[in-house]
Amino acid sequence: MSADTSAIWLATAAMGLGTFALRASFLLLPERIRLSGTFAQALRLVPAAVLTAIWAPELLLREGVPALALDNERLLAGAAAIAVAWRFRDTLITIVAGLAALHLFDRIL
Amino acid sequence: MPVERPEFLAGLRESLALQLAIWPFGLVTGVAMAAGGIPPLEAIAISVFVFAGAAMLVAAQLLAADAPVAVVVLTTLVVNLRLVMYSASLRPYVIGLPLRWRLLISYLLVDNVYALCVARYAERPGSGGRLAYYLGVAGLVWLGWQLAVAAGTFAGARLPADWKLDFAAPLAFIALSVPLLRDRAMLAAAGCAAVTVVLARGLPLRLGLVLAAVAGIAAGLVLERRRA
Numbered sequence: 001m002s003a004d005t006s007a008i009w010l011a012t013a014a015m016g017l018g019t020f021a022l023r024a025s026f027l028l029l030p031e032r033i034r035l036s037g038t039f040a041q042a043l044r045l046v047p048a049a050v051l052t053a054i055w056a057p058e059l060l061l062r063e064g065v066p067a068l069a070l071d072n073e074r075l076l077a078g079a080a081a082i083a084v085a086w087r088f089r090d091t092l093i094t095i096v097a098g099l100a101a102l103h104l105f106d107r108i109l
Numbered sequence: 110m111p112v113e114r115p116e117f118l119a120g121l122r123e124s125l126a127l128q129l130a131i132w133p134f135g136l137v138t139g140v141a142m143a144a145g146g147i148p149p150l151e152a153i154a155i156s157v158f159v160f161a162g163a164a165m166l167v168a169a170q171l172l173a174a175d176a177p178v179a180v181v182v183l184t185t186l187v188v189n190l191r192l193v194m195y196s197a198s199l200r201p202y203v204i205g206l207p208l209r210w211r212l213l214i215s216y217l218l219v220d221n222v223y224a225l226c227v228a229r230y231a232e233r234p235g236s237g238g239r240l241a242y243y244l245g246v247a248g249l250v251w252l253g254w255q256l257a258v259a260a261g262t263f264a265g266a267r268l269p270a271d272w273k274l275d276f277a278a279p280l281a282f283i284a285l286s287v288p289l290l291r292d293r294a295m296l297a298a299a300g301c302a303a304v305t306v307v308l309a310r311g312l313p314l315r316l317g318l319v320l321a322a323v324a325g326i327a328a329g330l331v332l333e334r335r336r337a
Contacts, residue, residue: 004175005148005151007172007178008147008151008155008172009151009154010178011168011172011178011181011182012151012154012155012158012159013158014178014182015155015158015159015164015168015181015182015185015186016158016159018182018185018186018189019158019159019160019161019164019185019186019189019192020215020216022186022189022190022192022193022196023192023193023195023196023215023216023218024196024211024212024215025193025196025197026193026196026197026199026200027196027199027200027203027211027214027215027218028208028211028212028215029200031204035197038330040197041329041330041333042326042330043190043191043193043194043197044194044295045294045295045298045325045326045329045330046190046191046193046194046322046326047191047194047285047286047289048286048289048290048295048296048298048299048302048325048329049298049299049301049302049321049322049324049325049326049329050187050188050190050191050302050318050322050325051163051188051282051285051286051289052282052286052298052299052300052302052303052325053302053303053305053306053317053318053321053322053325054163054167054188054279054282054318055279055280055282055283055286056302056303056306056307056321057306057307057310058276058278058279059279060303060307061307061310064310066307074276077276078279078280078283081280081283081284082283082287085283085284085287085288086287086288086290089288090130090284091130091134091281091284091285092129092130092133094280094281094283094284094287095133095134095137095277095280095281095284096133098276098277098280098283099273099274099276099277099280102273102276103273106273
């Protein structure tokens with residue numbers, strides 16, 4: 001499995017420019033321009049929606065099919081990680097706890 | 110523009126504690142890119158040009174799956190849309206700074222740098238040394254991240270699969286998103302996004318992710334409206 005190198009460089013350039021534009025957007029905008037209320041509200045919701053949509057399939061699907069039973073060790077380990085993330089608000093503790101839980105459930109189930 | 114030394118050092122100190130979080134995430138990102146078939150040089154280039162962990166993990170997944178370049182770029186930009194929010198939030202603090210500093214601040218803007226700096230600025234209103242503090246935090250975050258990704262890239266696929274390190278990527282996203290869910294609108298956005306992405310799993314080109322983001326944001330907005 002090896003991605004095509006020229007495609008990678010093209011994607012890298014576009015992702016780099018696009019990401020920089022997102023970061024610079026309001027930092028470079030003239031001072032007289034103001035944010036509309038709805039736009040600011042929507043922006044506030046972006047991380048919760050996008051980040052959740054990234055991790056949810058890794059817990060809820062197994063080989064592309066919903067797996068909501070207790071024999072899904074990634075669902076159980078993910079639930080443990082969610083509890084730890086909620087309690088400690090710490091990236092490292094969450095990753096370590098989630099990996100430990102996955103190994104534990106893998107052994108039990 | 111003089112960069113005040115004590116504030117710069119204070120930023121470096123805070124950033125030192127962050128290294129504990131940056132290194133595992135950076136290593137995992139490097140390993141994921143190597144596992145996705147991205148050669149070390151290209152992986153390091155992505156890390157320097159894009160400098161955003163979540164987006165890099167998503168890009169690695171998509172490039173490994175031979176997704177079209179346009180899809181890779183669009184998806185990572187959706188993932189990075191939150192940076193617009195950070196940009197808007199930091200704006201009051203950069204007013205009056207020369208363009209070159211604002212460009213540098215923009216390039217270095219990532220989740221943990223934003224979180225640390227915004228907390229510090231809110232705590233000490235009107236005090237100077239903001240730029241120095243930012244550069245202290247962001248400089249070391251940048252360096253630690255690049256080194257960690259490079260190390261992960263070279264360690265690459267040599268790490269055994271039964272360590273299940275692939276699960277570290279979703280765990281990192283859980284760690285970034287769960288603490289945000291502090292009110293009903295945020296919870297609705299996350300819940301609706303999760304349900305949508307599962308229902309839309311059959312859609313081609315990972316469009317389910319974009320659809321889930323839109324559905325989640327819409328659900329959150331509806332709740333905010335109702336409360337207002």
